[in-house]
Amino acid sequence: MKLINKISKALAVVTVALLSFSCESDSENVVEKYPTIVEVLDADAANFSILKAALVKTGLLNTFRNPGSYTILAPKNSAFIAAGINETTIQAMDPTQVGALNRRLRYHVLTVGTLAADLPSNGYVNTFSPFGTSTSTSISLYSNKTNGVVINGGNTNGGATVLQADINASNGVIHVISHVLSVPKVHNLIIANPDLSSLVGVLTSAPQAAVLTDITTTATGATTALSRTVFAPTNAAFGSAAFLTGQSDANITKVLRYHLVNNNLRASSSTSFASTAQTINTQLTGPQQTISIAAGTVKIADITAANATIRTINIQGSNGVAHIIDKVLQPTL
Known part of the structure; x- marks a missing residue:
C-alpha cells in the first residue's frame, strides 16, 4: 500500500510538471492568425478599394475570402485610376466589359501562394487567366529579378514592378504592384x-x-x-x-x-x-x-x-x- 501511495505521488508530480511545461510552451509558441486576402484589402481601403470593387463586380471576391493558396499582384487605387478605371466606371460596365475585366483581374493571380523570393529570377509562370475559352490553358507571366521584381518587362510593355512584397494572408500572399497589368499578347x-x-x-x-x-x-x-x-x-x-x-x-x-x-x-x-x-x-x-x-x-x-x-x-x-x-x-x- 505504501508503495502504491509513493507511485501515485510521483505520478502527480510528473503530471504537474508536464502541465506546467505545456502551458509555458503554448504561451511561447502562439501561432499568428493571418487575415484573409479580402480582409487585407478591407483594412487598407485607401489603397485597395478599387481592386475590391472590381473583384465584387466580376464575382471573384469570394475566391479570395475562402481558404486556398493564391498569389495576388495587387495594383493600388492610384494604378487603377492611371489605367482609367475607378469604382464608377466599374459599376457602369456592361456584361462584355465585365468579362474582359474578369479576365484581366485573373491575370493578376497565380494559383499557388508564392513569396517574392520564390518567383522566377528570369522565367515564366502560369496565371489564373485562361487562354480563350480553354479551361486547361492559362496565360503566362514573365518575372525578372535583376533589379527588384519586374513583371512582363515593366510598364512600357504592359507590365509593372513590385512595390511591396510578401504581405501574408491566411489564404495566400499579396505583392503590391505599380500598374494594372495588361493581358499580354505573345x-x-x-x-x-x-x-x-x-x-x-x-x-x-x-x-x-x-x-x-x-x-x-x-x-x-x-x-x-x-x-x-x-x-x-x-x-x-x-x-x-x-x-x-x-x-x-x-x-x-x-x-x-x-x-x-x-x-x-x-x-x-x-x-x-x-x-x-x-x-x-x-x-x-x-x-x-x-x-x-x-x-x-x-x-x-x-x-x-x-x-x-x-x-x-x-x-x-x-x-x-x-x-x-x-x-x-x-x-x-
Missing part, C-alpha cells in the same frame, strides 16, 4: 525576356514591320486564323547563326516567317512536343516550307543537319504561344 512575353532581345531587335526593325504586326494582331482562340506560334531563338542562337550575315531584308523576312506558324501549337511536355511525329507548315511559302519534330522529342529539324532544341515550352499569350529554341532555323532562301 510578342509582349517575348519582349519581356532579355535573353530574346536579338529577336526583338530584328522584329522591331523597320523592314520587318509586317511580321511584327502579324504577331501583334488580336486573336480569340487556338484555332482562329489569327493565332500564332512563335519559335523564338535565344540571343546565343542569333550569335551562332552565321548564315544570317549579309542577308537582305527580304531574306530576313523569310527567316522570320520560317519561325512562325498559324494557330496555337502547344507542346505536351518539356521532353515531348507530341507523341506522334509532326510536320509543320510555317508561314514561309512559295513554295511551302516546313519544319519537323520527331515523335516524343523537342528537336526541330530544318534544312540543315543540326537540330534545334526547344528549351522553354508553352509561353502562352492571349493571341498565341512561343517556344524558346537554341538555334535560328534555316530555310531555303
